[in-house]
């Protein structure tokens with residue numbers, strides 16, 4: 001059958017996805033399950049108090065019984081959004097710090113999302129348990145929050161900028177210390193009370209930090225401020 005010149009040109013042109021694969025650039029059409037995204041104040045850890053755009057990805061199999069966002073666990077419950085849509089959403093606000101959280105965000109390959117965010121001018125921060133096949137993505141700040149319920153991949157140890165351990169009971173102090181020898185010397189060390197155990201554990205954290213000043217306290221300040 002005869003083809004017009006326009007048809008031939010269109011058919012021989014690669015789709016954006018094919019082009020991205022061949023040129024080794026991130027494909028903006030890649031999609032990830034997004035539970036929610038919102039502009040707020042980073043409530044925890046080293047960047048506490050700073051404006052940030054949160055991107056909460058669905059999917060987690062770590063199973064912390066005290067997790068404050070269990071609705072995130074089932075990745076299939078959250079519609080996929082393209083990276084283009086996610087970045088366009090983030091660009092609606094003046095802040096240029098993006099926090100990728102979940103769920104467990106490293107269940108997904110975050111190479112393309114972080115590349116797109118950095119190209120758009122964002123700093124890329126992640127909240128992760130470190131439970132993953134591989135630490136994908138290009139990160140400006142990694143907050144590593146290990147859990148007793150599932151071992152982290154040691155690949156995260158020399159990449160973490162911040163260790164943030166949740167204190168649910170007294171044995172969690174030793175659990176927190178067990179990671180320190182494997183981390184970078186400049187990794188910041190935080191202890192954060194599990195929210196429902198604050199009355200009992202916060203006074204113990206205060207005493208612990210006074211005795212072990214290499215540690216700092218992290219509070220979930222957004223919960224006190226009643227913001228997302």
Ligand SMILES: C[S@@+](CC[C@H](N)C(=O)[O-])C[C@H]1O[C@@H](n2cnc3c(N)ncnc32)[C@H](O)[C@@H]1O
Nearest residue numbers: 066067068102103104127128129145193194195
């Ligand atoms: C919901 S998790 C998502 C990111 C990743 N799955 C992780 O656990 O690091 C975000 C942060 O909230 C902390 N977190 C979750 N539930 C909490 C609770 N009940 N009290 C205090 N911190 C909590 C986690 O330890 C983690 O540092």
Ligand SMILES: Nc1nc2[nH]cc(C(=O)O)c2c(=O)[nH]1
Nearest residue numbers: 041042043044101127222228
């Ligand atoms: N404001 C605010 N700060 C946060 N820091 C870590 C959070 C998370 O759920 O990953 C979080 C969150 O959910 N809200």
Ligand code: SF4
Nearest residue numbers: 060062063064067103
């Ligand atoms: S690893 Fe994070 S998201 Fe997963 S259950 Fe634990 S606190 Fe919740």
Ligand SMILES: [Mg+2]
Nearest residue numbers: 068069101228
């Ligand atoms: Mg939270």
